[in-house]
Amino acid sequence: RKEVEQDPGPFNVPEGATVAFNCTYSNSASQSFFWYRQDCRKEPKLLMSVYSSGNEDGRFTAQLNRASQYISLLIRDSKLSDSATYLCVVKGWGKFQFGAGTQVVVTP
Amino acid sequence: DAGVIQSPRHEVTEMGQEVTLRCKPISGHDYLFWYRQTMMRGLELLIYFNNNVPIDDSGMPEDRFSAKMPNASFSTLKIQPSEPRDSAVYFCASSLALAGTRYEQFFGPGTRLTVL
Numbered sequence A: 001r002k003e004v005e006q007d008p009g010p011f012n013v014p015e016g017a018t019v020a021f022n023c024t025y026s027n028s029a030s031q032s033f034f035w036y037r038q039d040c041r042k043e044p045k046l047l048m049s050v051y052s053s054g055n056e057d058g059r060f061t062a063q064l065n066r067a068s069q070y071i072s073l074l075i076r077d078s079k080l081s082d083s084a085t086y087l088c089v090v091k092g093w094g095k096f097q098f099g100a101g102t103q104v105v106v107t108p
Numbered sequence B: 001d002a003g004v005i006q007s008p009r010h011e012v013t014e015m016g017q018e019v020t021l022r023c024k025p026i027s028g029h030d031y032l033f034w035y036r037q038t039m040m041r042g043l044e045l046l047i048y049f050n051n052n053v054p055i056d057d058s059g060m061p062e063d064r065f066s067a068k069m070p071n072a073s074f075s076t077l078k079i080q081p082s083e084p085r086d087s088a089v090y091f092c093a094s095s096l097a098l099a100g101t102r103y104e105q106f107f108g109p110g111t112r113l114t115v116l
Helices: none
Strands: A004-006 A011-014 A019-025 A032-038 A044-050 A055-057 A060-065 A070-075 A084-092 A095-098 A102-107 B005-007 B010-013 B019-024 B031-038 B042-050 B053-056 B065-071 B074-079 B088-095 B111-115
Touching (some): A004 A084, A011 A019, A019 A084, A019 A102, A032 A060, A032 A070, A044 A055, A070 A084, A095 B042, B010 B019, B019 B088, B019 B111, B031 B074, B042 B065, B042 B074, B053 B065, B074 B088
Parallel strands (some): A011 A102, B010 B111
Antiparallel strands (some): A004 A019, A032 A044, A032 A084, A055 A060, A060 A070, A084 A095, B019 B074, B031 B088
16 A cells, blocks of 8 residues: 555546545654645646645645545635646655645636 | 756666766755656655755665765766666755755756666
């Protein structure tokens, strides 16, 4: 079993709609959690950190569920420019584990 | 700000040849990471350095891979001899810290390696 797992998608989302997806992790001692965004043939870039109480950044909301060991990302009012692959990152004891990514395709 | 610089951007080589990938981290960043990304395996951490010292190289696939960081502004990842299964995009990233608000890893544009 992979330490960090994501649904690869693609999630096809009409422009303006809401999309949400999860990332599960196996190490219960994991300490920090992040979402990165990667555009096609580009490098990953930090989208947002995930805090225990949940946090928002504009149209993006991240949640952490330690009991069930998953994090989630919700995108409201999807824009065409949100089309990308979203990578979750789990950090524990100095090790960074990236998920394989969830592809989101926003359609007009 | 130049960001993380990697060279070359593309490399095509033949099996058995030596390949050297180069990285210049963002000035002042104490941590440097080397990653490999493939469709099959996603993004994998190969090794990371703190203040030029290798901290964790458990992700380095085998002895054919080696990484060095002779100073704070330069690192290399070497594959010798290269094999077709090494074909991937290799990213270098740097960060100020491993935790807290200064954690963010900044990635370079990557080196797309093809081994024939």
